[in-house]
Structures are given as structure tokens and as C-alpha cells.
Amino acid sequence: MTGLCYIPQDLYNPSKNSSRLISAPSRSTLAQQKGFNPLEEKTRENMSLHNELRLTRQLCDAVIRVDGAEFSVHKLVLCKCSPYFRALFSRWSTPACATFDIPGVTPYQMCFIIDFAYTGYVPLTNVNAEELFIMADHFGISGLLQACSDFLEKHLSALNCIQIWKLTYTFYHPELRDKAFLYLLRHFEEVVSTCGDFLLLSAQSLAEIVGSDQLIVKREEIVYEAILKWMNYAPEERKEYSSLLFPKVRLAWMSPKYLRENVNEREFVESIPELQAMYFQSLKIIPDHWRETSYRSFICPTLEKARVPPALMLAIGGWTERGPTSLIEAYESNTEYWKRAPMTTETPLICHGSVFLNGSVYLVGGCVNQFNAVHRFDLASMTWHEASPMHSKRCFVSVTVMNGFIYAMGGCNGPQRLNTVERYDPRSNQWTLVSSMHEKRSGASCTTLNGRVYVCGGFNGSQFLSTAEVYNPDTDQWTMIANMSSKRSRLGVAAFGEYIFAVGGFDGVSRLNTVEAYNVSTKTWCKIPSMKKKRSNFGISVMDDLLFAVGGFDGVSTISDVEFYDIKANMWVKANGMKMSRSHLSCCVVDRLYNTAYFADHPNSPQLNHLPSDKEEETEQ
Template identity: 65%
Template structure:
């Protein structure tokens, strides 16, 4: 406790009294002046020199206790009950330190239920940093905000426009914006119908499927009763229907209705083997626009047969092969700064390595060190930049694949130097123990493994004779595998990731050559569908999904100059419903 604070507590050498709501606070002028220009002006300019007692209106006793505590200690106990009120008072009395403390606290407490109240608060009390953070949170969690936040229905028309017209608004489907407008208008239809045209013009209509536009938007009361909305709909729909045979029909739509928004997530395809050699290429895929974008910050090292994971805003590239050397090296790409750095290497070199993230650790399992297939495993702690050896697996596994489900790591298939494997095993980090689980129905090396819909999926691979298109799923609660519809294309050594509630497979080796094509499986429809091909055909790549980045807008900017090449099929339209 500081000397000033001790003196204040004992009311020693105090030279002024702050009176609030019947309570008195004995304080030192110099302390309050140091943290607030308001008190400095009050004591030196707005009162007589001999004035000792000052009445402060509009502040509760409990809040003044916190203000005095902060003035003397630089610290304050913030809670969900007092932070907003204290923010207002700190702004009123120009206590920048306390205002920043409140802002930092409110930023950490942002959730779909309070983000709008915090954002609207900054309309009255100027704090651009908190305003930006609360607005970005709202844009990133828009559907949850619409569904759960009571303040959504209290937005003004201008505030709602500001949100839905933003390129930074993240929605998986544009119909979310349409439904939000209907909900907002329905809350007070008499007053709000006058804003129908303004709000409707902010919907990116060209990013809805033609079927949804016809069956839902066209049949809504909003469009039926408003000629301007109906004209905007036809301005979008007619060119689409007239040019359905073309691969870029959105180029015929009014630009303001066809600009893509920021993608909610991106699938990165990193490195791999193409044209007889490894590559450093990174491509990013946006599922909503079905487009691949070349990423400028290529990998620092050309590599194939490596692992890549997204963790805490960074991509980690683990191990791999450059056609000469097997790597133990690990490189980290900060997706905000776009800077690469080499972090601590693994204990051993590993190409054909299996990599996953679980409970804030990165796991590297098995692989090939240039001499033998490995059963060893290790994990990396990014906080202390250190790899630790964990228990070895039951099998030597190179060219296997792994995934995390319910705080367990599952690894399936691979090659042990003699044969392709159908075995699989599970790691329990609490016991540092591997347990063999039920065998897959097929031997699979170069397999893709992913956790999806509470199952472990094993997709494709090589059985020692041919490339596979078969898929099976493991249920941990029953220790059984079940068959799943086969993907259209047989492949091994491909990228695999889950994005937007779908299981994506990317590239790979088809038996004769590398392939660029991309397919995805939706468990709700039990169907595989085709997506747009990568620009570069490659195998031995690694894929991971990134989201929650503060700079996702750079990808939207890249997409603005592109038009979607892949038209939605009838099956995809059904999925969108």
C-alpha cells in the first residue's frame, strides 16, 4: 500500500473532502489531480482557494469508492455489474487510466448478449478503441447477436444499416441478413416499414441461391408490399436466370448486390508436391465464393509430407521433406503480421508426419526420419517453445493421419515399412498412454483423418494396391467403424479439414498424377459434392482452417475482383435450405 493510500485510509494530512450522496471521502488533492484533469480544474479554477469540501453530483457512493481506490493504487476491482457505470463516470471526469482499465475489461467480457450495448455506449462516450472492438465482435458474431441479444431489436435503422452494409460482416449465408431485417421490422412494423427499401438494398442478394431468392425472398411480405424491394430483387434475379449457363453470372448483377463479404473461415492448402518437386505455395479457399486465392506469404521452406495446424492466430508447419532432407524444423507464420519465424525443432526428423492440436499443445506423431518408420511421438508447448517426448505408439506409422476428438488424439493407418496398416489407436494425455482401437475395414496409407460430427472419419488413402475413394467413420462410444458414402475421386496424400460444417478433401495423388480437385461431404445430406479446383495440382500437402483473424478483410478485398466460377447445383441449393 502506498504512503498516500495509507494516509487516506487514516485521514492523515488530507486536505479536502469529497461528498457524495451523503458520504464523505477524505482525500489528497494532489492524488486526484494526478489522475484527472477534471479534479485539477475543480480544485484550482472552479472553486475558492480556501474551499475544502466538494459535492460531486451524479455518482454513487460505491462508484466513488472505486474512483478513490484507483486514484491511490492504480488498480480497481471491475465486475460485470460495475464496469459499464464506472466507464461512464471515468469518461465524465476524464480519468484516462480508469477509462482504459474499464475498456480493457469490457473488451474481454464481450459476448453476443452485451456487444451491442457496449457498442451503443460508445455513441455517447467517445472511446474509438472500444467502439471498434465491440463493432468487430458484433460483425463476427452477427447470427448469435440477432438470435440472443435483446438490444438488437432496439437498434436504430441507421445503426442496423451500419452493421449489415459492412464488408466485414461475417455470415455463413446471406439469408441470415435477410432474416435479421425481417425480425427487426416485425418488432415495430408501423414505424419501421418505411426503412424497408434502405435495409433491403444492403443485402448481397447475388450471394443467395436462385432457389432461395425465388421461393423465400420473392414470396416474403417485405418484397410483395414494397415495389422498390421487388425491383431490387428482379435486378438481381433476372440477370442470374438469363445467364445461368455462364460461369460468372454475378458479373451481370448490380455490383452493390454482388460484392462478397469477409469469409467466416478460410481453408489453407500449404506446400506439397507438384511437377516433380516440393513447393512453398499457399492457397486460401473461401467456401462461400468457392474461390481459391493465392496467398502472398508463401512458406519459408519448400516442403511436402509435412503437417500444418492453426493455433492461436498462427500457422505451424511441422517437419516434412524437400526431396533431399527430412526435417525436424518447425516454422510459425503469424497471420496478423505475416512474419515467419523458426521455433524449437522436434527431437527427431519427421516427414510423412501426423500433426494435430489438443488442449493447447501441438502433437507430432510417427513419420519417417530417412532411415526408419517411427512409432515415437512428441508434443509442443507454444507458451514455453519446447517439445516433450510422450509415450510411443503401438505401431510404427509413417504416412498416417490423426485428429483430436473429446480430448483424445486418434491416429489411423499409415505404413510401417512393410505394409499399409488398417490399425488405429487413441492417446489419453492424462495417462500418457496409447490404446489400440478397432481396426478400419481397409488398409490405408496416405489416408485423410478428421474429427467431424462426433466421429473420426478415415477417408481415401492407398491399400498397397490402389488408391481408395472409400470412407468410414469411427464411433468412440461403441468402438466401431461404419461405412460412409465414397467420395467421387480416389486419392491418397491429400489435405483434409472441416469447415462450415462440411468435411473437405483437397488435391492428392490419384494413382497416375497429382490432382487439383476438391470435394466436400455433408453429414446432414449424406452426400459428397464438388468444389472449385485448386489453381495448382499437388499432393503431399497439408490443410488447416483459419478463423477469427483481425485481418480477414484482406481476403474479402482479394475476392471483390473475382466472380464465382462454380454455379450451385440443385443438390447444393437443397443443402443451403
Template identity: 55%
Template sequence: MSVYNDLRLEQELCDAVIRVDNVEFHVHKIILCNCSPYFKALFTHWSTPDSRVFDIPNVSPDMMKLIIEFAYTDFVPVTQENIQELFIAADQFNVKGIIQPCCNLLEEQLAAQNCIGIWWFTEVYYDPELNHKAFLYMMNHFEEVSSTSEEFLLLSVQELVKIIEKDQLNVRQEKMVFAAILRWIAYATEERSEHISLLLSNVRLALMSPEYITDSVRNNELVRASKECRPILIRTLAAMLDLQTKLVPDSIFYNPLARPRLPPAIMLAVGGWSSGSPTNGIEAYDVRADRWVNIPNNEDKTPRAYHGAVFLDGSVYCVGGFDSVEQFSSVHRFDLVTHTWQEVTQMHSSRCYVSVTVMDGCIYAIGGFDGHNRLRSAERYQSRINQWTLIAPMHEQRSDASCTTLSGKVYICGGFNGNECLSTAECYNPETNQWTLIASMGNRRSGIGVIAYADHVFAVGGFNGTSRLDTAEAYNPKTNTWHAVPSMLSSRSNFGIAVIDGRLFVVGGFNGFSTTFEVECYDVETSEWSDVSGMEISRSALSSCVVYGLPNLAEYSAPHHTLQFYDVEEDEVA
């Protein structure tokens, strides 16, 4: 193409002149035809073969210059300053090679302050994929968008209804939707107050506390002044009563005032030890509905416990483990879209009581027990090449430990070395391939849960050699110190641990007497632990992970949700 561009610059063999506001560009028709269907139609259907000069309206010379240069060089400089005008020009002349880099930059820049504007823009200058991504960004970040975005205040009532009616709207508390409505109305109270009943009917009012309904909703001036709001509040109180009195309120979940929103992520509980033997059962926790859902898993015939489960690129990987006879080196991948299992490359060592985590697109499998020895060795898996690679060994042998990632490092804490439960901890730097001992925990902990949360490494529960623990502590990597945090409601070891919806969850485990199905969560903002719904089966030695970004996430949520995650697409881009 450089030859053609040189000819263009020297105005040699050119057979057309593109004229924009008296600025002339000498070009070769065939090159522009290759770049744009518009120019192909212009040269072959909208003009005679001997036409040479073409006046192009509704575009600036600067933009035409960029389009012509792209046609010859396959490169265009997309900048913050020119992106909107360039996108419009590329859309006008159907230059897909320019539209795509513009879309890529706009997608990278999606933020609470501009996602609505990009949504509007891509409806006018039609790009369904970016339009949908902008809408999903708005849905996933609704609390920030509705409270800080100036564009939010400019939505039409129809657009606001389209947003708040969706099951996919991501809000931790439904009162945030009501607050967003009030902010929108307050921007133009006189003309918008009449819409309060329409908007209120799309809020999941029955999911609010009775106190909030009484103090903030029913006593709101706009609500009190609207006759149409009264029957909505009456239906809300009836739905709240049904929710409180029905043991299994499945039918009430079809009520638009009571149906929980779809969660943006799902927590899985995978495998474990149940009723005296390993299990291959998988349960999914819907944090919005506070319900556990059993996931069909008939294809995987291998029950396992004391394994690790992590989420990577749309799949859950089950690493190592124990089936009551054999310690596994095998690794199985569960495709969450197709619900199918596939065995991938085995690890270098058999590892039960293994610690696993994901960092920078790699799975780390650390320590464990191979049937003979507690292990110091560690390895990492690259899914792109389906290969495990040994990394530097730890300072200590550790089985029954737990690990997590924080700020580009892997942290592993506690465990059992074959002789005693450990209080020591260390971290791994992938840049130097080195492990470094950090400050020891305040307690010995084997069968521990370790997770990154609120910029700290939390070490929770476990077994100290004498009893199961309910205590927890947190490590500050900036000061290399541990400090105590509030204790769990129940003692437990060998449980699942994960962070979802801004809270730390502990799942199942062994309490010193039996396995348990109980689940509780910790909120760092309130410094409190609270019970949530328990699993359907009691189990310990399980592994938990959080999955997100799936096109079929609704399949893993509470069954009352009838919409698939991407069923909204046609609606939103229309």
C-alpha cells in the same frame, strides 16, 4: 501505497474532502491527481489553492468510494452488479485504471444477447476498442444475434443498414439476412414496413437460389407492396443470369447484389507434390466465394511435401516434410500479416509423412519417417520459448498417419509401420503423458485424413495396401466405437483435410492414377458430400489448415473484395 491508504483511513495529513450527497471522503489531493486527470484539473485549475471541500455531482457515494479506494490501492472489485454504474463513473472522472478492467469483463461476457447493448453503451461512454469488438462480435455471430436477441429488434434502420451492408457480415446463407430483416420489421410493422426497399437493396440477393427468390422474396407481402423493390428484383435476376453464364464472373462480384461476403476464416493448401516434384505453392480457399486464391510466397525457396501445416497465433508452421532428397527436421513459420518466413527451432528428429496438430497452444509432431525408420516418437513445440520437447512415444510406429485434437486429447489413426497399412488408432492425454490404444478402424488406412468434426474423430480415405479409398468412418470417444459415414465422391490418399464453415473439406490428393486438384466437402447435417471449386494446381502430399482472426484476412480472400478486414473500424466507432 498502503501507507497513504492508512493515512487516509485515519484522516491524517488529508488536504481535501470529497463530498457526495452529504457523504464525506477525506483524501490527499496528490493521490487523486495521480489517478485521474479530472481531479488534477479540479484541484489545480477549477479551484483556488486553499479550497478544501469539493462537492461532486452526478455520482453515487458508493461509486466515489470505489474510485477513491482504487486511487489508493490500485484495485477495484468489478462485478456483474456494479459494472455499468462503475464504468460510467470511471468514464466521468477519466479513471483509465478502472475503465480497462470494466472493458475486460464486458468483453469476456460478450454474447448474442448483449453485444448490441454493449455496442450502444460504448458509443455513449466512448471506448473505441470495446465498441469495435462488440460490433465484430455482432457481425461474426449475426445469425444467432438476429434470431434470438431482443436488442436486435430495437436497432434503428440506420444501424441495421450499417450491419447488413458490410462485406464482413458472417452468414452461411444470404437468406438469413432477409429473414433477419423480416423479424426486425415485424416488431413494429406499421412504422417499419416503409424501409423494406432500403434494407432489401443491401441483401446479396443474387447469391440466393432462384427458388428462394421466387417463393420467399418476390412473393413476400412487404416486397410485393413496395414499388421500390421491383427494380431491385429485376437487377437481381440479371445478376443471377450473369453469374450462371459467365465463366469467370469477376466483374459481377463488384455488383452489390452479387458480391459474396468476406469469410470469417480461410482454408490454406500448403506445399505438396505436383507435376512430379515438390512445390512451395500456397493457395487460399474463400468459402463464401467458392474461389481459390494464389498466395505470393517467393521468399520460401524450399518446396516440400509429406509435411504438416498448422495455424498458431497468427502464423502457419510448416513442420518436417521431404524435398525429394532430404527428410526435414526443420520447421518454418509463415507470418500471415507480413507474408514473411522465419525458421524456428528444429525438431529432435527428421520427420516426413509426419502427423501434426495444435492443442492448448502447442504444436504436436507425431511419428513419420526419418529416412531410415518409421517412428513411434512424438514431440511438441511451445512457440513462447521456441522449444521442442519429446513426449511419450506411441504404441506403434506410424508414418503417413493423420492426427487431430478433440476434448483435450490428441488422436492419431492409421498410417504405415514399414510393413503394412494400419487400422489401429490411439490417443494421447497430456495430463498423464500417456498414449492409449482405442478401438481400431474398420479399414486399414495409410495416407489418411483425420479431423475432429461434430464431436467425433473422422477418418477419411487413404490407401489400404491395395487401392485408394473413398470410404470414411467416425469415432465416438464416449463409446469407443467407429461407425461408417457416407463415402466421398472420389477416392484419394495423401490429401489435405480441414473443417471450415461447419463442413469437412478434403483437398487434392492422389487417386491411384494421378494427383488431383479436386476438392469436396461433407456436411454432417445433410450427410452428403458435394464438389466445390478445385485448386489451381493439382497436388498430393499437401497439408491444409484453417486461419482466422487476422487483421488482413481480406488479402487471403477472393480478389473482388476491396475492403480490408479492419477498414470498418472508423465507421463503426464514429
């Protein structure tokens, strides 16, 4: 049994004998929240009694002495906590022995160890967590070791992840080691720029990092420059490791201009025959790669192997010239390519919503099967599961995630447009009705920002809407906000920065490429540069600080075109298009997955051809 007291450093200072502790429930308490456990309750009472006896020095049968400091204890309590003390009291001393000198530990550390043995709590801070982790390993206190591990994992940062990673090699804890290494891979660029421990890595450790397929970088040049930074810290001593480190760089993912202007100028590159051959080999094959002529195997396969993407944008289902589809495409943020995903929806889907929550993709509503059906795809196990259906059938539904819940708004149940809203709790697998919107809306779009749900535009059965409203879950109330400058149905809405973006759509006459953004502070809409392509019924997502508009219908045909808005440059940029033209699709971004390599590792899978882009038949009313 263990528990944690998380103490901010400014609230706990042992040198001042402070007793201000912020308590968190022990594991037994957490278990009891799920159901009363008489055995755990009895254990907790016993611990409380034992600690009271210790503090009053009653019935104590041993004294632990550390650097002159003495702690009166009960042998039985320490034996139950640690195999070290069990051996000390039973095998390494005589029964008559009552005083025990413990080397290699400070009185401050021993105080925590004994407190944990009696209470199951320990006050952890960023200052003491690592040393208590080491002490817990030394004394074999599994509960304290896990408590420290959980704390260190929770407080991983770019500044300490290397230190914690190295710590777990000295003190074996594979789970924390994997978590620290994964954090390092996911925050590599920040680690290189801010963490002094990076320059002190061994060549073998650096090779393990830069050679990992799961290393997340937006540009491969970052990896190359990181190696240079490490080598330049001690150039004479580290030059010999060039042949170990530079072959780990995926040269095929560096721009030819960068290779010509930077890599070739490095004397140490030219001085290494193996690397020089690799470099010139890359210059021959990279132009083909950048022209996207093929994914053929290169002469040196390690040069072209893409790293695992930090995130994937999924384009799910939709309407094609051949009808509804169940196919899913994945856009990799690091390679900027679309690939056929290794799974499909169970049935073809159009006019549905999709969201990513707790490692699963949820598909909500739609117009092909039951309008109220909800399906969940578990990305860890790669399996589909049927979730509880919604209360209402919803086609052209608006779906978003906030505070661990899925919200489904409006839509069309066949004959009627809806203003009703329901919320899904994945823990209970139940949908609950919440307050209805002021407007009936199908073909609207929604997003969340700062703990609020925003829904914009749509069609109410007779009118195309420019109205928008916001939902406050604390009061369970919808409030109208300022109208958009244009009527928009089948639009895309996304939170980007501190704004709510309303993109494209259909105004009842034509498809739109205009964009406007709602400032939640000033409560006003402002104009944003227009998209390159007019579109409605498209997918929208934010990934890597870019706002993507995916596919859709341009008024003439279903399209595969993709573009993104760069908020820093204040402009729309054309991106690589999907392999399939489709509209009425949905998009969502998945990240923080352990198996994204499974999605990314299909460069030679059969590619989809562009479908004929004849005029799409759709009805707005």
C-alpha cells in the same frame, strides 16, 4: 497501474456488504513476473501504505461527500488517479476547502472509484462494468476505463454487443467500439435471433451493419430476412428506409429459387423503383453466376461482391503432375469457391504438416527441403518467418495443435520410420521431446479432442497399421486404444463432434473411401458412410461443422475433387473442386482474422487450370 478483481455476481453483492473478492494480479505484478522492477515494487508499497492510512483515517486532508455518504481521502492520491480531482482540489476550490460534494454519482460508484485510486483494483461484474466504464470516462480515470473496457471486451456476447457498441459512441473509446462491432458482425445471425436491441437499432446503424463487407453470414438470405424483421417491428414508420437498407443485400449470393419465391412477393419491394430495377437485374445475371461460368463484372457490382468469409480453408503445397508445388488455394466458406491465395510457400512442399496457431500458419517438415524445417506465415503482416527446426527430420509427419503447442509425431527421416514425438512452444520458439509413441508411424494422421492427442494408422517400414493411440500431456504417456477395422496409411484423421474420424487412406492393396469413427466414451469404432471418392494422401479439415476431404490420389491419378461429410445429414456431399489437382498436400482452417478480406477480394485474379491427371508415382514402402 491497474489491476482487476473479477467477481462473479453471486460472490459479490454490495447490498449485503460482502467482502468475498477473487483477486487477479495487477499489471505491476504481471510485469514483475517477467522481471523484478524496483520502481513498481516501491509504487505498490506506497499504495498499500496510503490505503492503510485511508482505512484508519490517518493524515486524510479531504472528505468526498456523495448523497450524504462521506469518504475520507488524501488529495494527493486522488490527484494522481484523476485529472478531475486534480482540477477540483487545485482550481475549483480554495486551499482551505476540505469537504467536497460530488454530483452525478452514487455512493456505491464513488466507493469503487476511491478503492481503485488507492489499490489499483476494482471488483468488476456484468452488472457494474458498464456504469463504472461511464464513471471512469466522466472522471478521466484512464486505468479504470481500460480495466472496464478489457472486462466488457472479454464478456462480449450476442445479447450485449449492440449495447456496448452504442455505449462507445456516447463515451468515446474507439478500440472497444471496433471490438464490439466486429463481434456483432461475426455473430450476426445469433444477434438477430436473440438480442432485443437489434429491433431498436436506428436505420443508419442497421445500414452500417448489413452494408459491411465483413458481415459474416452463411447465407445472404439471412441478411434479407433480418432487414424484414427489423422493418416489420414498426412497418409504417420504417417503410421509408427500404431504399436505404435493401440495396445493401448482395442479391447475387441469394439462390434464384429464393428470389423468385420470396423477394418478388413483397409488396414494398415492388413499390420501390430502385429496388425493383435491382431485383430484375439480379434475376438476369444470377443464373450465370450460379453456373460458375465466370466472375465477370455484373451490371451492378454491389450485387455480386462477396462478403468476407468467416473462415478460410487453405490447401497448401502438394504433388502435381509437374512435381511439387508452392501454390496455396483458399476455400471460402460463404461463397463455396476455391481461389488462388495471395501468397505461396517459400519453396515447394510435399508430405508436410500445417496448422493454424495464434494468427499464423506453421508448415512443419516435408520432403523437398530440409525435413526438419519449420516455417511460419504471419497472416497479419503477410510475411514468412523461419522458426526453430525440429530435432528430427520428418517427412510424412503428423501434426496437430493442443493447448497452445504444436505436436509433431513420427514420420520418416529418410532410411527410418520414427515413433518419436516433439512439441513446439511458439512463445520460446523451441522444440522439446516428449514421450515416444508405441508404434513407428509415417503417413499416419492425428487430431486433438478433450485435451488429448490421437494418432491413427500409418506405415512402420514393413506393415500398414490399423492401430491407434492417445497421448495424455498431464502424464506424458501414450496409451493404445482399439484398432481400426481397416489398415490405413496416408489417411485423414479429424475430431468431429465427440468422435475421432479416420477417413480413406491406403491399406497396402488399394485406396479406400471407407470411413470409421472412434467414440471416446465407449472406446469403440463404428462405421460411417463412405466417401464418394477413394483417396489417399489428401488434406482434411473441419469447417462450418462440415468435415472436408480435399484432393489426394485415387489410385490412378492426382485429383482435385473435394467432398464434405455433413454429420447432421449423415452423408457425404460433393463440393467445388480445387483449381489444381494435387496430392501429398496439407490443409488447415484459419479464422478470426481481421484481414480475410485480402484473401477473399481476388475474384478476378488469374485462375489456375486443372493440371493433367496422369498416374501419380508414389512409393508406400
